[in-house]
Amino acid sequence: MATIDEPLIDMTTIDEEKLGSFMGQAVVDVGTSMAAPLLIIGEKLGLFKAMMKAGPLTSAEVAERAGTSERYTREWLRGQAAGGYVAYDADTDRYTLPDEHALALAVDDSPFYILGIYPAVASVSADVDTLSQRFRTGEGFGWHEHDPRLFSATELFFRPGYAANLVPQWLPTLDGVVEKLEAGAKVADVGCGHGVSTFLMAKAFPNSKFHGFDYHDKSIDRARELAEEEGVAAQCTFEVASAQDFPGDGYDLITHFDCLHDMGDPVGAARHAREVIAEDGSWMIVEPMAADTVQENLNPVGRLYYNASTVICTPASLSQDVGLALGAQAGEAALRQVAEQGGFTRFRRATETPFNLILEARP
Numbered sequence: 001m002a003t004i005d006e007p008l009i010d011m012t013t014i015d016e017e018k019l020g021s022f023m024g025q026a027v028v029d030v031g032t033s034m035a036a037p038l039l040i041i042g043e044k045l046g047l048f049k050a051m052m053k054a055g056p057l058t059s060a061e062v063a064e065r066a067g068t069s070e071r072y073t074r075e076w077l078r079g080q081a082a083g084g085y086v087a088y089d090a091d092t093d094r095y096t097l098p099d100e101h102a103l104a105l106a107v108d109d110s111p112f113y114i115l116g117i118y119p120a121v122a123s124v125s126a127d128v129d130t131l132s133q134r135f136r137t138g139e140g141f142g143w144h145e146h147d148p149r150l151f152s153a154t155e156l157f158f159r160p161g162y163a164a165n166l167v168p169q170w171l172p173t174l175d176g177v178v179e180k181l182e183a184g185a186k187v188a189d190v191g192c193g194h195g196v197s198t199f200l201m202a203k204a205f206p207n208s209k210f211h212g213f214d215y216h217d218k219s220i221d222r223a224r225e226l227a228e229e230e231g232v233a234a235q236c237t238f239e240v241a242s243a244q245d246f247p248g249d250g251y252d253l254i255t256h257f258d259c260l261h262d263m264g265d266p267v268g269a270a271r272h273a274r275e276v277i278a279e280d281g282s283w284m285i286v287e288p289m290a291a292d293t294v295q296e297n298l299n300p301v302g303r304l305y306y307n308a309s310t311v312i313c314t315p316a317s318l319s320q321d322v323g324l325a326l327g328a329q330a331g332e333a334a335l336r337q338v339a340e341q342g343g344f345t346r347f348r349r350a351t352e353t354p355f356n357l358i359l360e361a362r363p
């Protein structure tokens, strides 16, 4: 054990420039972390929306538009300006939300909208004590066990990306799938969560039938509600069922959106998909963007996914039978192995976005 005379790290060996540069990064990160609740408040109270397309505003004008207290709003605006989220003009003491930032912060259905994720940060923070304990024991922490803000955040965060990509960009890259969906196909959306992907496909392909499955009962309740709201309830069914044994067969298309790596037994899920897919069917696997090696994933997207994976995806998988724990950065090679072990013979990367890998497996 080091004493005061014998420090743990000998300061004479320290590279001051390296220390200064790391401290700079660490302070930025602390500021960013502290900004998370402020972004949740901004979203909840419509502060960014109040600034959208409004040009330069005083704090009193922002507060009036949002129906908030001027003093709180002024402090909030200064924090946002320090983070570069809004622009500040010192001469007029006014704040502006640039249109480019509004796409990420104020337009809910823009593919760039980012605020949906922040309640997930609050959810994980609320579960931090339990998660720390599971780190020691190695026990899992199921999706269903999380503070429920995780579920609505997942819906809000994924929805704009799916709306922009799923029907216009991703499905057309699969082999003959759009033609089948137009004519009338049978689709299983497995691990469907709140069913955003299910209702988007149902709206685009009125001749097809969609069956959403998820082991989490509250997600299935919300999926049914959303299908009603979106006017596609007659085309969709939602059932509580696991990926390893959901009912039905002869599916022309089976989809797993951002969930295969969360499962304890992805090979079992692949095997079951193989059993119930039509002989010329397609299995669409949408996974977080990742390369096959750790070093290639050490970038801002990898940072987001490895961190989310540590507290959400890996514990979710460990909580289930087998507990393979692929992690959210599994990469194409590991996913190919899962599909092949499940009995699929053809596997390819159909397309990709900066956030997602879109894979197609066929019998």
Ligand SMILES: C[S@@+](CC[C@H](N)C(=O)[O-])C[C@H]1O[C@@H](n2cnc3c(N)ncnc32)[C@H](O)[C@@H]1O
Residues within 6 Å of the ligand: 143, 144, 154, 155, 158, 190, 191, 192, 193, 194, 195, 196, 197, 213, 214, 215, 216, 219, 241, 242, 243, 244, 256, 257, 258, 259, 262, 263, 264, 316, 320
């Ligand atoms: C990250 S969420 C994705 C939800 C949805 N697919 C989406 O993209 O919005 C992962 C989902 O997988 C579900 N899930 C995890 N393990 C499962 C299993 N073994 N069988 C069925 N669903 C499972 C969870 O309940 C959760 O809804």
